[in-house]
Amino acid sequence: MPGSSEFPELCEAVAAAPAVSTVGSRTHWEVGGAPPIGAVEVVAPSGVVVFDPDDLTVTVNAGTTCADLAAVLGARGQECALDPRDPAATVGGVLATGLSGHRRLRWGPLRDRVLEVRFVTADGRVVKGGGPTVKNVSGFDLPRLLVGSLGTLGVIARTTLRCQPLPAASVWCTTALDPFAVRAAVLRPACIRYDGSTTHVLLEGETADVAAELATIGGVECPVPAWPDAPHRGRISVPPAELRPLLDGLGGRGGLSVPGVEWAAEMGVGTVHVAAATPDALVGAREAAETVGGWLLREQGAAGIDGFGIALPNLALMRRIAEAFDPTGKCAPGRLPLVRDPVLVEQSDGI
Amino acid sequence: MPAGVHRAFRRSLGPIVTSNDTTDALLADLRATLGPDRARAEPLELALYSRDAGVARGSAAAVCFPRNGYDVAQAVRVAAQHDRPFVVRGSGTGLAGGATPLGDPLVIVTTQMNRVLGVDADERVAWVEPGVLNLDLSREVAHLGLHYAPDPSSQQACTIGGNVGTNAGGPHCLASGVTSTHVLAVECVMGDGSVAQLGGLEPDVPGYDLRGCFVGSEGTMGIATRVAVRLTPNPPVVRTLLLDFMSIEDAAATVSGIIAAGIVPAALEMMDAEITRAVEDYVGAGYPRDAAAVLLVELDGLPDGVAHQVREVERVGKEHGARHVRVAADEAERALLWKGRKSAFGAIARIAPDYYLHDAVVPRTKLVDVLRQVYSIASEQQLTMMNVFHAGDGNLHPLIVFDAREPGVWERVERAGDEILAACVAAGGVLSGEHGIGIEKRDAMPLIFSADDLDAQARLRDAFDPSGRANPQKVLPRGSRCGELTRVPEGAWI
Numbered sequence: 001m002p003g004s005s006e007f008p009e010l011c012e013a014v015a016a017a018p019a020v021s022t023v024g025s026r027t028h029w030e031v032g033g034a035p036p037i038g039a040v041e042v043v044a045p046s047g048v049v050v051f052d053p054d055d056l057t058v059t060v061n062a063g064t065t066c067a068d069l070a071a072v073l074g075a076r077g078q079e080c081a082l083d084p085r086d087p088a089a090t091v092g093g094v095l096a097t098g099l100s101g102h103r104r105l106r107w108g109p110l111r112d113r114v115l116e117v118r119f120v121t122a123d124g125r126v127v128k129g130g131g132p133t134v135k136n137v138s139g140f141d142l143p144r145l146l147v148g149s150l151g152t153l154g155v156i157a158r159t160t161l162r163c164q165p166l167p168a169a170s171v172w173c174t175t176a177l178d179p180f181a182v183r184a185a186v187l188r189p190a191c192i193r194y195d196g197s198t199t200h201v202l203l204e205g206e207t208a209d210v211a212a213e214l215a216t217i218g219g220v221e222c223p224v225p226a227w228p229d230a231p232h233r234g235r236i237s238v239p240p241a242e243l244r245p246l247l248d249g250l251g252g253r254g255g256l257s258v259p260g261v262e263w264a265a266e267m268g269v270g271t272v273h274v275a276a277a278t279p280d281a282l283v284g285a286r287e288a289a290e291t292v293g294g295w296l297l298r299e300q301g302a303a304g305i306d307g308f309g310i311a312l313p314n315l316a317l318m319r320r321i322a323e324a325f326d327p328t329g330k331c332a333p334g335r336l337p338l339v340r341d342p343v344l345v346e347q348s349d350g351i
Numbered sequence: 352m353p354a355g356v357h358r359a360f361r362r363s364l365g366p367i368v369t370s371n372d373t374t375d376a377l378l379a380d381l382r383a384t385l386g387p388d389r390a391r392a393e394p395l396e397l398a399l400y401s402r403d404a405g406v407a408r409g410s411a412a413a414v415c416f417p418r419n420g421y422d423v424a425q426a427v428r429v430a431a432q433h434d435r436p437f438v439v440r441g442s443g444t445g446l447a448g449g450a451t452p453l454g455d456p457l458v459i460v461t462t463q464m465n466r467v468l469g470v471d472a473d474e475r476v477a478w479v480e481p482g483v484l485n486l487d488l489s490r491e492v493a494h495l496g497l498h499y500a501p502d503p504s505s506q507q508a509c510t511i512g513g514n515v516g517t518n519a520g521g522p523h524c525l526a527s528g529v530t531s532t533h534v535l536a537v538e539c540v541m542g543d544g545s546v547a548q549l550g551g552l553e554p555d556v557p558g559y560d561l562r563g564c565f566v567g568s569e570g571t572m573g574i575a576t577r578v579a580v581r582l583t584p585n586p587p588v589v590r591t592l593l594l595d596f597m598s599i600e601d602a603a604a605t606v607s608g609i610i611a612a613g614i615v616p617a618a619l620e621m622m623d624a625e626i627t628r629a630v631e632d633y634v635g636a637g638y639p640r641d642a643a644a645v646l647l648v649e650l651d652g653l654p655d656g657v658a659h660q661v662r663e664v665e666r667v668g669k670e671h672g673a674r675h676v677r678v679a680a681d682e683a684e685r686a687l688l689w690k691g692r693k694s695a696f697g698a699i700a701r702i703a704p705d706y707y708l709h710d711a712v713v714p715r716t717k718l719v720d721v722l723r724q725v726y727s728i729a730s731e732q733q734l735t736m737m738n739v740f741h742a743g744d745g746n747l748h749p750l751i752v753f754d755a756r757e758p759g760v761w762e763r764v765e766r767a768g769d770e771i772l773a774a775c776v777a778a779g780g781v782l783s784g785e786h787g788i789g790i791e792k793r794d795a796m797p798l799i800f801s802a803d804d805l806d807a808q809a810r811l812r813d814a815f816d817p818s819g820r821a822n823p824q825k826v827l828p829r830g831s832r833c834g835e836l837t838r839v840p841e842g843a844w845i
């Protein structure tokens with residue numbers, strides 16, 4: 001099923017542009033490397049293409065917002081666990097930045113939702129990777145390659161995603177249990193959120209099970225907790241086993257003390273959402289992360305600091321991949337530190 | 352699959368190379384590097400490693416048995432010095448010829464790298480060597496209340512490294528996901544002998560998901576030398592149900608009805624009339640011999656939720672014409688029901704000496720249509736066909752049983768295979784759900800991928816292995832790189 005006749009306008013625009021940058025809702029615009037300056041901005045098509053609830057899959061154009069997708073799926077009792085912070089985000093934007101949602105503990109990372117991707121290459125061809133079925137090992141896994149590629153391999157135009165039935169019950173609660181002990185006490189929690197003082201747990205599943213587990217952890221139902229927000233935001237990624245030393249440091253209880261930083265950790269996952277009043281404070285959180293073998297991705301603000309703070313692992317291989325798909329480097333230049341040597345945190349702006 | 356059952360009918364892809372000066376030099380260097388007992392090239396061994404559990408036969412120049420990642424890197428370097436390709440192999444249970452040596456390569460066997468290196472029970476992660484057997488890993492962590500979720504039918508014999516190579520599935524992957532979902536990081540030796548870690552224990556790694564590319568790459572992107580896998584807590588309650596139907600349509604409608612009721616079972620398997628009878632005659636699991644189809648449904652979780660789901664599945668089944676719904680009363684009965692499903696291959700050995708197992712996926716909503724076509728293809732080709740498959744995710748496994756001594760039968764088996772694949776693709780399906788592409792379906796790739804799609808995959812592979820030495824001629828048909836497009840060779844085998 002060759003796809004050269006699909007997305008003709010998008011293909012033409014990408015092929016003609018000397019440099020190209022894909023724009024969705026700009027909710028993830030500052031994630032990672034600096035937005036390319038002077039690149040031609042292109043927009044992916046929008047709209048749900050095929051949704052058959054029996055197949056537990058949906059094919060959607062990348063420019064569709066997650067809110068619109070959720071409405072279509074929800075009308076038939078299903079959902080796709082993309083879970084962006086801002087539901088105005090487009091599906092393509094979420095995929096390109098690769099930011100997993102807060103229910104990762106239960107449903108796995110974002111990349112596990114993606115079954116098939118159609119993207120427009122630097123020279124304006126449509127390439128399909130993966131397949132539309134929930135199970136597929138036909139060929140190399142291009143969909144996973146594209147998740148988190150920040151637009152550097154081409155423009156994501158359309159994707160097929162795995163859906164799931166909406167849970168019968170979904171309850172946020174607080175618990176007095178040690179945040180490190182919650183995971184062992186419940187079977188399949190959707191999220192365990194700890195911010196240094198309060199432990200929030202999201203329980204999802206059969207109504208009776210949610211009630212039983214609520215009782216097990218002495219949970220008190222509560223409103224949906226907000227994730228930290230401030231002009232400068234990022235997310236720390238550490239092996240979950242390193243969360244204890246990291247969080248002790250972030251909370252100022254021994255280890256590193258980082259004033260001006262608000263954080264919330266996804267226990268059992270290793271993601272820590274960080275919001276800082278100043279760029280310096282965000283840099284402080286990054287250094288705390290690096291102390292325990294983690295790193296911090298800049299999500300918003302702090303324009304003066306590097307998007308990643310660490311070199312890309314296996315840089316030579318990543319460069320070869322980027323060059324294989326985009327030989328002239330015209331796709332989202334600068335979003336990933338592929339070409340230049342990795343830039344370390346600029347000390348002048350830092351501590 | 353149980354040893355000794357599959358009396359394979361094989362097709363030679365080339366002459367078996369006997370020892371000569373070039374292979375002697377390779378062997379000498381391997382022995383000098385890895386140790387005298389670590390490399391072999393005796394004709395009997397080369398014949399043994401000339402194939403996996405699939406039908407294609409190739410030829411190896413030599414076979415080596417590294418003890419650790421360092422040995423693997425050394426072996427790859429020695430192969431490079433001798434300008435030889437290399438093929439990694441675990442237990443050789445693959446069905447698509449992914450481990451079949453093409454181009455007289457060095458075969459690197461990982462079965463002696465079989466240590467579980469470390470288990471973190473709190474974070475539910477294990478680092479293992481690639482030669483650890485799938486089921487052994489689950490046994491090793493059972494006392495911690497954990498298991499390794501992907502459970503291919505060959506799990507007693509297949510290795511984690513092989514599972515990573517093929518992105519293996521299994522009945523319980525419906526709810527828990529296939530291998531890629533459970534692999535956090537891979538340490539691997541690349542085509543140039545360098546060592547890299549792809550992925551990590553941290554949730555995100557900056558840049559591209561190289562780990563995701565590597566899993567399922569069938570040895571074409573390098574050799575896994577250590578794998579960090581996610582372990583899954585054992586559910587407190589497991590219930591297994593057997594539902595039997597007078598028509599395949601009713602069984603398929605029940606599958607859809609269960610999903611529509613908001614339930615994604617841990618496993619949802621279907622067996623047709625032929626295989627149900629064969630299995631019942633073989634193990635006596637209490638499957639109804641007169642059913643047109645049976646469904647095996649497994650539900651797990653917490654007590655109340657599972658009880659509710661059992662009632663729902665019973666209700667949906669009855670609504671769609673289930674004659675009986677049998678809920679296993681205890682662990683022994685549950686094991687018996689699964690024994691029926693898992694003994695399918697043993698059962699068919701009583702019917703005919705050879706079998707050919709297909710693997711394709713269709714959208715679940717197309718299951719009945721495609722099954723009808725599969726039956727009519729079998730009847731046109733005068734072949735005995737049975738179906739035992741993962742209904743929950745639309746993963747079909749048509750099983751053709753035959754006697755290879757019958758003149759002309761293999762041609763009919765091949766023809767049926769081509770037609771089944773074409774029917775699945777026409778229904779919006781894909782070429783393989785869990786066995787992989789290997790050599791078996793390599794030349795069928797253009798059925799679902801355009802020249803541009805294949806070009807992109809070839810570029811990805813070349814980026815991983817610019818030397819082209821890692822398991823050459825697999826997965827992608829010749830001429831996949833644009834600019835070198837040629838016709839698919841005559842006699843391409845599917």
